[in-house]
């Protein structure tokens with residue numbers, strides 16, 4: 014990550030959010046070049062000073078709910094107060110005062126933005142969709158690193174936390190109700206809220222698809238599969254697969270491909286699932302890791318993912334074939 018021009022942090026906890034981000038941008042003489050519903054596209058004002066070049070293909074986005082911004086080209090990002098401070102060549106205290114003078118977002122939403130977003134909710138207390146809105150579209154650099162397309166991220170409702178630089182993977186019921194999310198980066202992992210009942214649903218359970226369901230451990234692997242052209246990836250949010258998750262999968266697809274991680278724990282979990290659920294109506298297959306050496310589908314190229322998927326096999330049939338061959342050799346000897 015490039016250092017920021019001022020060397021300051023990307024935004025402070027108590028930074029204010031304008032009540033109306035669009036009119037605040039207008040007051041700052043910022044031209045709106047596009048609008049995707051959640052974000053507006055603008056020319057990156059810091060581009061010239063950060064890179065020595067003007068932002069020819071405008072790639073800076075401002076979230077109209079949270080006011081957070083990011084330039085996907087030079088990676089300048091942060092709170093709206095930081096944006097204001099840059100535009101007015103002032104410090105964050107003056108920037109916040111300016112935002113306050115324009116009218117800030119309601120106190121409740123401000124709480125969500127600060128402590129509220131990562132605040133511990135009481136068991137049973139609903140998680141609000143407004144909390145999701147405060148995250149942003151995953152940046153291109155982060156998506157590229159994991160081979161995830163924007164379309165796939167949008168399909169699964171994957172978001173990004175600019176402050177923690179982590180993935181936000183929503184946990185929803187099959188009916189689409191938001192229960193919470195997983196926060197994930199190399200250094201950081203947690204389920205939010207603590208004790209969220211992720212075992213009662215599958216990542217992506219609310220999205221319709223045709224064809225086999227591919228059961229993976231990690232939500233990002235499901236998004237990775239979709240990015241490689243395989244729609245049916247659904248994740249169990251971890252190595253453990255609950256009975257509820259299996260019945261959800263069985264009720265959704267005629268064929269389930271078990272794609273647990275390619276390690277001893279994954280193989281053992283896969284075999285247990287196979288023998289427990291093979292007579293429950295859907296055809297169960299094993300994902301074939303071929304000779305990729307990958308630990309999970311997330312480590313594979315698009316071609317490898319498609320080849321491994323095509324090579325999925327029914328373990329029982331293979332065993333029958335082997336014993337048939339065994340019988341033949343016995344007869345011959």
Ligand SMILES: [Zn+2]
Pocket residue numbers: 057058059060063068073084085086087088089
């Ligand atoms: Zn820029």
